[in-house]
Amino acid sequence: MAEQHFVVIGNGPAGNEAALTLRHHAPEARVTIISREWGGCYRPHLLPQFVAGKLTEENLYVFSAASYKDNRIKLRSGQEVVTVHPDKREIILDHKEILPFDGLIIAVGGRPRIPENLMVFGDLMLTLKTVQDAKIWIRKLNETDTVLMIGGDLTSLSFTTQLMDMGKKIYFALNEEAFWPLRFDRHLYEQIAGRLSLKGVEVLKYSRIKGMNRLTNGMVEVNTDHEKVRAGVVGAFFGLTPDIAFLARSGLKIDRGILVDEYLHTGFEGIYATGDCAQIFHPDSRDYWVSIGHDNAVALGRTAALNLIGERVKAEAAMACIFDVQGVRVNSSWWMEF
């Protein structure tokens, strides 16, 4: 029988774990990871500490580039998948190469979500998702002592703590959209605003950003419906949204994420989706759920790989995964509330 070729798209925690599991359980198969970003797999949740100078870049990585060779995994980093043809069993890369597969795991994760009304200010705001983003933050923070955080997702709160440790002056603009995808809740809002204030963060209550202008190279002015704030860096933190626009015409079923059954199967033979980009059917609730979080992603990556090689492992609805948001306990099942 010809050697099987398993392809994993994405080298985040889910994709990397999927590839390792395939390697371990299917020693004869060829395993390829395609990753848009350069280099090996890193832990995105450590980026705030990296920006704060508490970790080196090396500390972020789970796997060095050499380890892929040792594990007989072909890592094609710096390459982007632009289309998947499930029927033809091939993917197309951005440089037009066609790559055939026998089995495919899609683990493309999420990208920072920017609310539509703020998109026009996109080039004035920074997000934090990749090592590259972190390096831009480091460069900008070297030049300024004031930061305006807009949003309020889980990342922004842990990042604020790191920025405070760096001695930065922080303004935090909270509004009703801030906790997306958490449903707005006055009690949670007051709690988080209160805790931020206690830490010395200046909390701005507003309902709308009316304008944003670059005054000089190192200063941005932001107008809300209540006040005007000037900061050296403006960060946008509105959660992550599955990064799946490139699959729009693939024939895969897509809603907010890639729709899969409880085995992470897309409905196309040998094609699975996993990690933050998957929207997973839950037979008990008869609804779909989306996971977020490092540990969930690793577990889901393993599950997809085991199912691709013929096992029948259900994705655990890891609803019990609790985040601690500045002392407030938040259950990750909030992703149910799209």
Ligand SMILES: Cc1cc2nc3c(=O)[nH]c(=O)nc-3n(C[C@H](O)[C@H](O)[C@H](O)COP(=O)(O)OP(=O)(O)OC[C@H]3O[C@@H](n4cnc5c(N)ncnc54)[C@H](O)[C@@H]3O)c2cc1C
């Ligand atoms: C700053 C930050 C802080 C966080 N803090 C925490 C925390 O404290 N606790 C926690 O549990 N979780 C945290 N998270 C969330 C956690 O990191 C994610 O849930 C997890 O990384 C999801 O893993 P994933 O593999 O599904 O996706 P991702 O990590 O998003 O990886 C997706 C991969 O796919 C690649 N890719 C995307 N599109 C393509 C394409 N078309 N072609 C090729 N490659 C592609 C990307 O380059 C990336 O390598 C944080 C995330 C961030 C960004």
